[in-house]
Amino acid sequence: MKRIFLLLVSLVLVSCERESSNYFPFSKGLKWLYSIKISSSYTGKNYEKRLMVTNIEAKKKKKKLDLSKLYSDGSFYTYQIDFGKNQVTRSSAVLAFNEGMVEPIKKIIYPDMYFKKNEWIVEEQLFLLKGFQPPLLNVKPRSKFDMKYKIIKRLKIFKFNGIEYKNCVEIKGIGNTSFIGDTRSGPINVDIINNEWVCDGVGIVKQKRVEKTNASAFGNMTFEKKLLSFKK
Secondary structure, three states: HHHHHHHHHHHHHHHHHHHHOOOOOOOOOOEEEEEEEEEEEOOEEEEEEEEEEEEEEEEOOOOOOEEEEEEOOOOOEEEEEEOOEEEEEEEEEEEEOOOOOOOOOEEEOOOOOOOOOEEEEEEOOOOOOOOOOOOOOOOOOOOOOEEEEEEEEEEEEEEEEEEEEEEEEEEEEEEEEOOOOOOOOOOOEEEEEEEEEEOOOEEEEEEEEEEOOOOOOOOOEEEEEEEEEEEO
């Protein structure tokens, strides 16, 4: 009986700890500075930049909160946090680049903001791939696909760039799609893998996304995002 009691107490404490966590910080004025690196296996070159993300507006209405995020590259996103359903939904998106989105603008990003669910699916699109040689030079496929996410690890401490982050989850997403780059050839298959490390009170600390093909004209593209600083 004592062991059963201790187990029940432990489960209750874990549940309370998760519900007090905040993996999607929404206070107005929060700032994240990231390093971004995009790599191509075809060219062997890296494109690097820094990106600032700022919560510029947060309006709460009953059990929901509307949050606006501004990116230093000019992109602008709005989200709705539903505290009743514990969900984070993207409401709108204005991108700094011209291609736009073919995936649904309004969609659930995190179906469980406390990460009690171990698996979920999000509809996404290709963002990284482009052609590097004729006749596919500068072709940018935008195929949609289902990304299947699951929690790989729950980390009490995640050490990154000399900083210890507490109460983190490591998430892995796997997807697959295809596209026609040239009518003279068949469909080109793409495998997508996305890894994220998300921490309590901070959000995304590290992300690595790979869009991989066997097509010589496209190769593989890798996106890496690393947190440099977080200001409250």
